[in-house]
Amino acid sequence: MDVQYYKNGLIRKLRPTETDKFGDHLLRLDKEARRMRFAHTVSDDFIVVYAGRMAEMGSVAYAYFSDDQIHATAELKKLGDTWGHEAEAAFSVETRFQDHGIGTELMGRVITAARNRGVTQLYMSCLAENRRMQAIARRHEADLRFEYGEVVGEILPQGPNYFSILAEAMEDRTSYMMAVLDLQKRLMKVA
Ligand SMILES: CC(C)(COP(=O)(O)OP(=O)(O)OC[C@H]1O[C@@H](n2cnc3c(N)ncnc32)[C@H](O)[C@@H]1OP(=O)(O)O)[C@@H](O)C(=O)NCCC(=O)NCCS
Incomplete structure (x- = not known):
């Protein structure tokens, strides 16, 4: 799936130039959401x-x-200098956007990205106490197995395959094209 329009918004990879928007989103998380994140x-x-x-x-x-604002993110972080079998995942959805399936959708992206990098163990330190994250993990139980109370989920073997790699590559390409179109639109406004 490429850049995906979802619930009046769209989900795509974050670009290195978007750290300000990423920060604004994290700053909007309330106290409890920040603690959980x-x-x-x-x-x-x-x-x-x-x-x-x-x-x-x-x-x-x-x-x-x-x-034009970020209201939810999902990060897949490597635990060492290079990608190995273990990685950490973290999710944040602003309160008013919660319970609309955005976290579930982001988890699907993270699982695909993890598989494409050979990750089999996913750490989510929040899992044990976080009912919403547990619900999300259950929705992905065909791809992700975790025991109640554990903080590490196992990505069930499927490995990277042609389609999962193509899915991520297509998404990156479409994202890039949309960025170019967006830039053109902004330049036309200035001209
Ligand atoms: C956890 C979080 C990412 C979930 O995102 P989300 O977009 O709200 O998640 P979704 O809407 O996809 O799914 C939420 C699920 O939890 C369920 N849920 C909501 N409140 C619940 C509760 N109190 N008990 C049990 N389940 C609950 C919803 O019904 C839904 O399940 P369903 O789709 O099977 O009906 C988001 O709430 C968040 O960012 N919380 C604060 C930060 C955080 O906890 N991050 C995780 C750290 S790794």
């Missing part, structure tokens, strides 16, 4: 630095855009 309480300053470093961390991040 980062596994502890974090300050605004921490978030600004974290978002700014997104590009250099080599993560794969997907974002849900609506009204």
Whole structure:
């Protein structure tokens, strides 16, 4: 699936130039959502630095855009310098966008991206206490297995295949084309 329009918005990969919007989204998370997202309480300053470093961390991040703002993200982060069998996933959906299936949709993207990088173990430190994340994991039980109370889910073997790699490549390409069109539109407004 390419760039996907979803619930009056669209889901696509985050670009390295979009760290400001990423930061704005994280800053909009309320206290409890921030705690769940980062596994502890974090300050605004921490978030600004974290978002700014997104590009250099080599993560794969997907974002849900609506009204030209990011309102939800999912990150797949490698645990070492290179991609190995283990990776960490983290999700954030702003309160008013929750319970509309966006988290479930983002999880599907993360599973595909993980498979394409040979990841088989997915750490989600929130899983044990987070009812919504548990519901999302259940919805993906054909692809992701986790035991209640565990923080690591196993991505069931399917491995990267032609279609999963093509799906991600198509998405990147469409995303790029949309960025060019968007830029052209903005340049025309200026001219
Ligand atoms: C957890 C989070 C990512 C989920 O995103 P979302 O877009 O709300 O998720 P979805 O709408 O796809 O799915 C939510 C599911 O939880 C269910 N749910 C909602 N409240 C629930 C509750 N109190 N108990 C059990 N299930 C609940 C919904 O019914 C839905 O399941 P369904 O699709 O089977 O009906 C989002 O709520 C969030 O960002 N929370 C704050 C930060 C966080 O916890 N991040 C995870 C850290 S890794």
